[in-house]
Amino acid sequence: MSTIAAFYGGKSILITGATGFMGKVLMEKLFRTSPNLKVIYILVRPKADQTPQQRVFQILNSKLFEKVKEVCPDVHEKIRAISADLNQSDFAISKEDTQELLSCTNIVFHCAATVRFDDHLRHAVQLNVAATQQLLLMASQMPKLEAFIHISTAYSNCNLKHIDEVIYPCPVEPKKIIDSMEWLDDAVIDEIAPKLIGDWPNAYTFTKALGEMVVQQESRNLNIAIIRPSIVGATWQEPFPGWVDNLNGPNGIIIATGKGLLRALRATPKDVLDVVPVDIVVNLTLAVGWYMAVRRPTSMLIYHCTSGNLNPCNWGKMGPQVLATVKKFPFEKAFRRPNADFTTNTITTLYWNTVSHRAPAIIYDFCLWLTGRKPRMTKLMNRLIRSLSLVEYFIKQTWEWSTYNTEMLMSELSPEDRRVRTALT
């Protein structure tokens, strides 16, 4: 067993956002490689008529957890779903559950966040800033806590071009923003949001930057690290290649291409897509948890988990591969034959959006209407075009992230852990 896997044995671990993309892979890896861990507490809200327990049952019975059930047959007993809503005061956790979390937790992984680029500022502040503050307050009352790992994003400082593994101050004080969101009404927030967000492209990246400031301000005597992944993509190897469960970032673009919906993407072949497989992010996260708890560095550490500087993947490389793959393994019920190209300016983008995206959707919907069925393609196409416009900022630019701490951590790993955890070079 690796040193890191052995470290998590016997631990009580708290994960927020465990029902999300990264959280599920993190939980899977922990159970699979450290089956003797004591318990994983996960904060889950009831959703879509499902109780937290039903949601967990569904996750454990998914394909992602097939290997876990072989190595950790009592996984159901080792997972404690705690009903919680991070938007509520004290997370709406019962007194008994709070007591158990406070007295037993050894490691916290804070993954929960709103990752929607077009989320309302109030909601983004509530979840990405205020909830982080509240969780840190809880963590400060955990006598057995060894490490607190906060998942941020490499784009929290995307208003800069070169980003070091440090916290950059925001022009506004997070506490003032949290307070103002409590009493301002939505119309006023909508009006002031662009001014508050300033150089950041959206409320998500802005509130993740504020969240990091909160972590720094509320760190007290906690042993804290921040992980900043860039775009998190499908699994590379673990537990099996290609697992993904959302349409964020490149996933949505690949699926829209495969379905024949996306015919033109505003990018140049040279533009770099800074994507990192989710299992690599999880491996780094677990290594950081181990390092912080065992080595206890004197200050908070920040780790970049990016690929652009090490092993860049540009659209010119990725585009033909995506097209070749979706042609070899065609999607079911594709709208058109997959074929996509790059557009480079506003005029050609507008042209292709009209001719190749909107016009076929309108014609298709007209046929649906003629045959008495409900038109749906125009709505879907408008959503796709809007999603593309939201990610354009990240497609069109490149950033340079320093990775000193990440490299230093790699040099601290045992040969077995290094073999498992390094992959980007």
Ligand SMILES: NC(=O)c1ccc[n+]([C@@H]2O[C@H](COP(=O)([O-])OP(=O)(O)OC[C@H]3O[C@@H](n4cnc5c(N)ncnc54)[C@H](OP(=O)(O)O)[C@@H]3O)[C@@H](O)[C@H]2O)c1
């Ligand atoms: N995905 C990426 O490309 C990427 C890139 C860089 C950084 N990150 C960071 O990585 C972390 C995880 O991202 P992800 O992609 O896994 O996001 P995700 O799939 O959207 O998961 C978000 C998680 O947060 C939970 N959550 C949201 N609101 C909540 C609430 N009010 N109460 C309790 N839980 C709540 C969600 O629970 P429900 O299931 O109930 O909705 C879900 O478990 C985030 O901090 C994100 O900023 C992600």
